[in-house]
Amino acid sequence: MDRTRRMDLPVRAAVPALFAALAERGVAVLAAPPGTGKTTFVPLALAGLVPDLRPPAPPHGKVIVVEPRRLAARAAARRMAWLLGERVGGSVGVTVRGEHRPGTLIEVVTTGVLLQRLQGDPELDGAGTVILDECHERHLDADTALAFMLDVRAVLRPELRLVAASATADTAPWARLLGGGPEGTGEDGRGPAPVVETDAVSHPVEIVWAPPARPLPPPHGMRVDPAFLAHVAATARRALAERGGDVLCFLPGAGEIARVAGALRGVDAEVLQVHGQAPAAVQDAVLAPADRRRVVLATSVAESSLTVPGVRVVVDSGLAREPRTDHARGLGALTTVRASRATADQRAGRAGREAPGTVYRCWTQAEHERLPARPRPEIELADLTGFALRIACWGEPDARGLALPDPPPEAALRAARTTLHALGALEAGPGGEVTERGRALARMGVEPRLARALLDGSRRVGARAAAQIVALLSEPPPRAAGDDLTAAWRALRREGPPADAHAARWREEARRLQRALGESATGGASATGRSADGGRGRPRPLAGAGGHDDAVAGTVVALAFPERVARARPGQGHLMASGTGAVLAEGSALAAARPPWLAVAVADRPAGSASARIRQAVVIDAEIAREAAAPLLSREDEVAWRDGDVVARTVERLGAIELAAEPTARPDPVRVRAALAEGLRAEGLALLNWTRAAGELRDRLAFCRRALGEPWPAMDDAALLEHAAGWLAGSGARRRADLARVDVAAALRGLLPWECAARLEDMAPERIEVPSGSRVRVDYSGERPVLAVKLQELFGWDAAPRLAGGRVPLTVHLLSPAGRPAAVTSDLASFWREGYKAVRAELRGRYPRHPWPEDPARAAATRRANPRR
Structure with a gap:
């Protein structure tokens, strides 16, 4: 195919309008449905690489194309290079984690790479145009990148051109933001940014509703019913039999893809598995034309940013994954949800990119009408610790000055700032300015907790080992590797070529992190600041085979997640320092060893479960737990009601884990009274000595309260317990037995206002x-x-x-x-x-000696019987 025909894409007709919008305003929103060429053709045109479609003025600087995913960035770079008849690294380059081949005119990067670059070079020196692709997907990094780029244009680089590219027609929010803020008026009052639209190639897509034959349980947490996955596989087989062309099947995650792939063994087609951790060779194979019919099993990565040639049929499971964060427990997890109607439309459109197609939806039309209209933005769901560090480094710690499509939830941002303060990344106080240590953590290019483990861990176990463990935490091994992180690390360290795509990515990431440590070290102590735990010495190797590896890995993991250091409980399971229970999977290698201490690397909490589920961990000992999680160590006097009496002791804890305790000889009397009051609340007022006089007085006062109301005091248990601590003052009570000495009647009288005390005998005589x-x-x-x-x-x-x-x-x-x-x-x-x-x-017959007058109203009252005759 010649170069001219390669570039004959639908978006071509909209490019002149895009040129004009950028020339006039410097910003524009490009709405172009999937398959029109917005990701690949538009950057070439803006860079002046389309011979018959030159921009009105020569480009000034490189075109930066920003993609939300590594797979999409690599695919976009390869496609553009192919359109030019070149290889990646020439006119078109790519920079993602683990790959850096910058081009001369166009560079495709992920949002994470752009954010990292902006931290060191806010002016984006050498860039002339930035295209933020797939902004409609509402990834947190993409929203942040857009806000930062608008700041750059407003303050540093007004000549920098900015394009927000969306695959949907819902462009109003982006036009308002690019036009100058929530109202979209801009400083010059020119209104929202111009919107340039491209019509989709109009190929009809037939919808086939293909629900399971019987209702199946909905997804729960990460679990998808195997019977439903069997139905998806059966639907894919049906699609192969009923329709021509390749089949693209959408599933929520790599685990479900593997299960459906297994169920498709023996079909007369090549089965490919595409997800974020798929090997580059598989990605290349999916994006290239094929001689044989294919079934492509993919996650949401294939919804809009990748064009898979030959696809005429889509099988949609209707499921997607969203992040969930338990801020109270410090646990994050993905959960399986029903995809939105907008997502379903995006997926269906993949069947009609090249010709008329068909989508098989594994749910009913009635269910479809009840789906949410669009997915929730990630900023509402995700852990905001990395976001909070980025905006603090940017100079907007509360995010109020940033042009974000949606503000961050206050509670989530507050939790993130608390974590950053504990890491030493933010100053104390309401301003919470970023520290030099915080900037050093941000330069590592990983999540702040992992950056802390990298910096502080390198001083304990060495830069190479720390980088390798952090790389393993940022690129988690597949589930098949088991829950013993040390064993996975040991397998990856073996010499020789990488065994799989994960091993290759891990090695590259470990090298990158070690380089980042070296660059940070050149800044000296001022660059890294103090470590959050005081920078103690190297870990003491554990006894037994592989103990040193456990000590090294456990130290780094505990530095990253100190609140997840866990101690075995009597009976079953572990207690994490955060206070959350945690359990190992039955039959796992770690569970068989019954380790007394663990440094938990990966854990989630299934919906409805009180305990976390340990996915990966390292065996450690108490000394490593104390040293690595030192900020959580505390020693305090505790006075509490336990097992039916006051217990006063001095307790040493690691977070919620009790390490040691000894009796306190002279406990604080105020705390003793509070403990006794707690005992009364727990076991009831019957612990007091309710004499007859006290009980009767309570009844009289309760009667007055019922009959007269305020200001007579309430006498129910809850009301009296509010005053219990005051009753105990001066009583000398220090333990359960002493409660019998409290003068309850006097205490009750003490609750009476003076006017009530004076009227008690009149209102309720004894x-x-x-x-x-x-x-x-x-x-x-x-x-x-x-x-x-x-x-x-x-x-x-x-x-x-x-x-x-x-x-x-x-x-x-x-x-x-x-x-x-x-x-x-x-x-x-x-x-x-x-x-x-x-x-x-x-x-009268039964009691003849007592008077029984006929007229009692006139008779004399008596306490005595009649005298005997």
Whole structure:
């Protein structure tokens, strides 16, 4: 194919408008659907490499194309070089982690590389145009890069041209941002940035709804039901049988790709697996035309930034992976979610790039209507520690001055800044300015925790070993490597050519990190600053075979994740310094060894689980745990209620892990009282000595509260426990047994305001004098106050007094001469008239020596029986 025909791409028609927009405003939004050539043709045109489509003015500086993924960056560079009839490294270059071949006119980089470059060279010397590709995917690094580039244009390089390229038509947010901010007015009031649009090649895509025959459990955390993956494989077989062309199948991750690939053994097609860790040879094979029919199993990397030739059919599982961060536990994980409608449309469009196609969707049309409209931006979901360090180094520690499409969540940013302060990367105080150590961490080009392990670990175990372990943490080995990180490291160190793509990437990354350490060391102490743990000596090798390797690897891992240092619990599992329980997989090599201490490298917490799941770890000992996680060491006096009594002791801890404890001879009396109060809350007020007087007083006060309300104090348990610590002051109580000495009645009276104390006897008298002259105790324990008295003592009394200032009638329990209940009334006059006769008839024969007058209302009350005759 000649060069002219290679460059006959749909986006060509929009390039003159893009030239004009950049000439006028210096910024533009390019909306071009997948397959139109926005990623490959537009950079060539802006660099003046399309013979019949020259820019109006000669390009000033290199064109930088920014891609969100390494695979997409390498593919874009290869495609552009192919269009020119060259090799990568000539006019077109590529720079990604592990590969640096800068071109003379165009350089394709990942967003991470651009952000790293901006830290050292904010002006982007030598760059004339920056194209931020696939900005619609809303990756955190891409959003950050756009905000930084707008800052560069506004302050340092107003002549630098900036293009935000999107595969969707939702361009308004980008036009507003590039136009000058949330309102899109710009300093010159010219409104949003110009939008240049390209129509897609119009090839129809038929939708086939292909749900499983029966409902299957939805994904849970990282787990996808094997039966659903079997259905996806069956759908791919069906697509091969029913349609022509290659099949592109979307799955959430490498594990699901491997399982479906296994289920497709024996199909009459080549099965290729494409994901972020796929070998370069596989990536090359996918992007090149093939003689044989293919089934390409891919993650979201193939949604928009890669064109796979020959694809006429898409099989969409409808699943995607999103990050989740547990800020309280310091654990991050990916979780499987249903893909959005926008994502499903992107995937379906891959079937119609070159000709009419078909998409098989493994869900129902009704389910499709219920899907979210678009994916959530990564800034809402991800761990923001790296982002927080970048913006601090940029001079915007709170991100308020950055033109971000969405602001970072406050809680997540606060958690990230707390982590950075613990690493020594940020100054203390509300400003939180970046320290020299923080800048050194940022220059390492890895996540801040790993950068800390690299810098501080190199002083303990040597630069080479530290770089190798950090490279292994930043390029995690495949699941098949097992959970013993030391064993994986040992296998990778073997001499000879790399065994696989992961080994090759690991070696290159280890070399890069070692170079970064060397460059940092040239800056001396001022460049690296103090280590967060005081820079203690080298680790003591562990006993047993391979102990030295464990000590080295464990030290670096613990420096990276001190809160994940874990100690074995009695019974099963481990407790991490963060306070989270953690378990090893059954049957794993580490679980069989039952290690007392671990430095956990990779862990996640499955949805709904209280414990974390250890994916990879290193066996360490207590000394390494103490040294590497030294910032978490504490020694404090603890006074608490434990096992039914006050326990006072001095405790040494590593985070939440208790290392040692000894009794405290003279505990703080205030803390002792607080512990006793906690005991009362835990076990109840029954721990106090409730005398009869105290119980009755509580009942009287509770009655007043019910009848009169405020300011009478509440007497329920919760209300009284609020005052428990005050009751204990001055009591001398130091342990459970001492609680019996507390004068509860006096404590209750102490809760009364003075006006209530003065009125208590009037509102709720303890005793009431009855006509016989007896002073009878009132029972306030029920809903209504009760006066229980022998019937003969009330003769002549036509009404009992009302309590609570006349608000509540007194209920009278009339007792027989033997003290047994005979009648209950709140209206004595009515009882004497109507009820007394029946009681008299029943009891006069049983108690003949007691008076039973016919007219009790006029009879004299008495406490005595009639004298014997």
